[in-house]
Amino acid sequence: MHTPLKLSLKTVGQFLVGNREAIKTVASCPKALLLSLLFIVSAGLARNYDHHLLLSEPLWIGGPVAMALFSSAFIYTLLEFFGRVPTPKTPYANFIGFLICFTMTAPLAWLYGIPVENFTSPIAAAIFNFSILLIVSIWRVSLMVRVTSVLFEFHPSRAFALVAIPASAEMFFATLVSAMSIVGIMGGMSLSPADAFLLKATSFVSYSSLVVFGLGILTAIAGPRGNVTSWCPERPQPKIASASWLTAFAVIGLWLVIAIIPQQKLTTREHLRNLIKADQYEEASEFVKTKTQKDFPTHQSLFERR
Numbered sequence: 001m002h003t004p005l006k007l008s009l010k011t012v013g014q015f016l017v018g019n020r021e022a023i024k025t026v027a028s029c030p031k032a033l034l035l036s037l038l039f040i041v042s043a044g045l046a047r048n049y050d051h052h053l054l055l056s057e058p059l060w061i062g063g064p065v066a067m068a069l070f071s072s073a074f075i076y077t078l079l080e081f082f083g084r085v086p087t088p089k090t091p092y093a094n095f096i097g098f099l100i101c102f103t104m105t106a107p108l109a110w111l112y113g114i115p116v117e118n119f120t121s122p123i124a125a126a127i128f129n130f131s132i133l134l135i136v137s138i139w140r141v142s143l144m145v146r147v148t149s150v151l152f153e154f155h156p157s158r159a160f161a162l163v164a165i166p167a168s169a170e171m172f173f174a175t176l177v178s179a180m181s182i183v184g185i186m187g188g189m190s191l192s193p194a195d196a197f198l199l200k201a202t203s204f205v206s207y208s209s210l211v212v213f214g215l216g217i218l219t220a221i222a223g224p225r226g227n228v229t230s231w232c233p234e235r236p237q238p239k240i241a242s243a244s245w246l247t248a249f250a251v252i253g254l255w256l257v258i259a260i261i262p263q264q265k266l267t268t269r270e271h272l273r274n275l276i277k278a279d280q281y282e283e284a285s286e287f288v289k290t291k292t293q294k295d296f297p298t299h300q301s302l303f304e305r306r
Contacts, residue, residue, distance in 0.1 A: 005238035007032055009247055015104060018146040026104050027097035027151055029238045036103035038248035040064050042255055043106040046113030049259035050297065053266050064106075072102035075144070075166045082220065083162050085152055094152075101147045108136045113255065115262075117298045126194040130201045141167050161220035164212050172209035175202040265297045 007029050014022035026032055041061055048060035076098045079085065085094055111132050117125040141163060148159040268291060275284040 005236065006241045007035070007238045007244060008241040009244055011238075012104065012107070012244065015101075016107065016143065018143055020150050023101060023147055023150045025238050027101050027147075029100070029240065030096065031237075031240055032104065033096070033100050035240055035244060035248055036100060036106060037065065038245075038252065039106035040068055040103060042248065042251040043109035043112075045252065045255035045259065046110045049113065049255055050115060050117070050262035050266075053270060054259065054263060056270075064109075068103050068106070069099075071167075071170060072099045074170070075102075075163060078166045079148065079152075079162045083152065083154065083158070097151055098147070101151070102144060105140050105143055108139055110251070111136060113258070122192065122194040123197060126197050126201075130198065134205070137171065157219050161216045165216040165220065168209040168212040168216060172206055172213065175206045175209065262297065265295060268295050269297055 005025060007025055011022050011025050015026050041064075044060045044064040045054075047064070048054065048057075052060050054060055073095075076095050079098075080094065112129075114128075114132070116128045120128065144167070145156070145159045145163045148154055148163055149156050152159075154162065272284055272287055275281075275287060
């Protein structure tokens with residue numbers, strides 16, 4: 001008797017390392033989009049639990065979802081237009097399969113939640129966080145190149161070009177805005193070692209993005225094209241294993257538990273900041289007397305821009 005396909009945790013793990021069968025399984029499971037959205041929520045928590053007030057700054061959840069939808073639509077639109085992917089019989093089948101795979105990369109962002117600031121210097125934390133960002137970014141792009149190659153049978157070099165061009169363009173503008181933000185926050189003051197490193201790092205990524213963009217253009221023009229197909233899954237739609245759902249909710253719960261103490265510290269800082277903004281200096285002074293340095297976030301300025 002044929003065993004029905006299941007999207008298990010093992011499948012998700014295999015997908016994240018580019019396994020062909022796992023990619024096809026994920027792409028052919030429409031309900032996996034809901035599972036991946038739960039992973040995006042958990043990734044948003046990992047990114048923001050110790051930097052933003054979760055209740056008063058809802059962009060921690062809306063931002064990642066919106067960016068995932070925008071980025072996937074942007075990359076796929078260019079991929080379909082320049083790659084000339086044939087129109088599938090099922091409407092939007094190509095994009096839905098691509099979108100599911102794109103959003104299923106969200107667990108990689110759990111690495112952002114490592115609280116390295118708690119046991120290192122600001123400059124060491126900046127280097128570590130930037131390194132994680134670089135690793136995750138390269139991993140995601142490489143994985144989506146693999147997904148594109150598997151689903152639409154693009155030649156790997158052609159898949160690289162069609163994914164790298166929009167991805168590098170996004171990265172260029174994101175790092176450009178980030179660099180301008182650092183300079184804008186500091187104004188005419190000297191940059192701290194951590195901010196100086198981040199400024200150099202973002203500039204490096206901006207220039208690297210331009211190089212990758214150029215390589216993508218050259219590869220798109222001169223590289224092999226091969227035979228391109230539509231993504232039309234021939235297998236039955238896989239069912240999502242119960243353990244996958246439970247894990248998605250469990251990870252969200254875990255990050256919420258981890259967030260309790262950092263959120264308390266952020267609330268304390270926000271209260272003090274509001275007192276100072278309201279020119280209630282006496283109340284602010286009395287409030288500070290009831291707190292210690294451990295009651296405030298690590299390596300974060302009271303006056304930093306949110």
